[in-house]
Amino acid sequence: MLDTMLSRPQSLFDQLDAMQRLLSRSQGTESAPGAIRSVAYGAFPEINVGRAPGSVEVFAFAPGIDASSLDVTIERNVLKISGNRVSAIPTRDAKVQLYANERSQGRFSRAVTLPDDVDTMKVEAKYRDGILRISIALSAAAQPQRIAVN
Amino acid sequence: MADRKDLTTTKPAESNQRPVSPAVDIFEDAGGITLLADMPGVSKDRLDVKLDGDNLSIEGSVELDLPSEMRALWAEVNVPRFRRTFTLSRELDAGRIEANLKDGVLTLRVPKQSHAQPRRIEVTTG
Numbered sequence: 001m002l003d004t005m006l007s008r009p010q011s012l013f014d015q016l017d018a019m020q021r022l023l024s025r026s027q028g029t030e031s032a033p034g035a036i037r038s039v040a041y042g043a044f045p046e047i048n049v050g051r052a053p054g055s056v057e058v059f060a061f062a063p064g065i066d067a068s069s070l071d072v073t074i075e076r077n078v079l080k081i082s083g084n085r086v087s088a089i090p091t092r093d094a095k096v097q098l099y100a101n102e103r104s105q106g107r108f109s110r111a112v113t114l115p116d117d118v119d120t121m122k123v124e125a126k127y128r129d130g131i132l133r134i135s136i137a138l139s140a141a142a143q144p145q146r147i148a149v150n
Numbered sequence: 151m152a153d154r155k156d157l158t159t160t161k162p163a164e165s166n167q168r169p170v171s172p173a174v175d176i177f178e179d180a181g182g183i184t185l186l187a188d189m190p191g192v193s194k195d196r197l198d199v200k201l202d203g204d205n206l207s208i209e210g211s212v213e214l215d216l217p218s219e220m221r222a223l224w225a226e227v228n229v230p231r232f233r234r235t236f237t238l239s240r241e242l243d244a245g246r247i248e249a250n251l252k253d254g255v256l257t258l259r260v261p262k263q264s265h266a267q268p269r270r271i272e273v274t275t276g
Contacts, residue, residue: 045190046226052217059214061190061227063254088186088257089177102173103188115223130190130254131214 044104045081045132047112053144056118056136060110063130064088064103070127072134074120081132082109117142169209169233172256182261183242189232190254197256199249206244207235208256 045062060081062070070083087105090096114120114136122137172187189197192210200207212230238244241263248259 043226047224048222048227049224050216050220050222052220055217056223057217057220059227061254063188063190064186065253087175088184089175090179093179095179097178098176099178099183100174100176103175103186104173112224127253129193129213130188133214 043110044085044108045110047081047110049112051115054138056115056138058112058134058136060132060134061130062108062127062132065127065130065132067127070125070132072123072125072132074114074123074136077114077116077118077120079112079114079134079136080109081111081134082107084108167229167231169231170227170229171234172208172232174234182259185236185256185258185260187232187234187256187258188254189251189256191230192232192251192254192256194251197251199247199256199258201244201247204238204240204244205235206238206247206258206260207233208258209233210256 045060047061048059050057050059058079062081062083062085065083065085070081073080084107085103085105087103089098089101117139118136119139120136124135126133172189174188175186177184187208189208189210191212191214193213196213197210198208200209210232212227212232214230238260242260243263244260246261250257
């Protein structure tokens with residue numbers, strides 16, 4: 001299950017897609033496929049989106065954040081996640097020698113377009129082990145139904 | 151991979167994927183070196199901090215509590231594993247490393263040996 005969530009289906013089209021991304025990156029223009037709100041590789045936080053039978057699940061990989069600084073909003077099917085990450089590196093101390101500073105810090109914001117068939121009134125957000133998980137229920141019409149046969 | 155047995159649909163090809171190198175901050179003060187590593191989704195029991203001689207390695211696997219029959223619409227994180235190795239130098243006291251994991255950030259504190267005091271080297275002429 002984790003693998004289906006964490007990797008995109010390996011089809012020929014995906015391989016082409018990956019190749020195209022690679023090409024466009026080497027030419028200096030990142031053109032991620034599909035979504036207009038997708039951003040260049042390496043944005044913070046990284047986001048995975050999955051679809052379950054009853055909900056759409058959004059996972060934002062945002063470690064080291066005070067949950068109270070996280071701001072999650074949905075407006076017209078666009079989910080926006082923003083917050084602030086405070087750096088742990090002591091500043092203003094001349095005796096501190098910095099060797100690596102790879103972790104992004106400061107304010108961040110990302111937006112994800114949700115599918116049309118979600119019920120934006122039924123949303124749950126949880127933050128655990130550095131992952132913000134947002135579950136948006138599918139609208140009643142989009143839920144799997146059983147039709148009785150007479 | 152033995153540590154992936156619990157994942158239900160591990161495909162052989164994917165278990166060969168190289169783990170992701172976590173982003174780190176490393177800084178040194180008078181008392182020692184502090185290392186912070188971003189490992190979102192890694193819980194304490196899936197984290198492994200190992201010391202082999204001078205080699206310090208950190209490794210962890212991502213755990214997501216997923217509903218059944220989930221299919222991916224968009225995935226930026228493709229490999230559910232982190233690993234990175236560092237070489238420690240002699241003046242560090244590897245036996246007193248402290249590790250703390252909170253909200254997906256691993257903090258390691260590597261103190262200096264108590265005898266590793268700053269010293270001035272005399273320059274002689276002639």
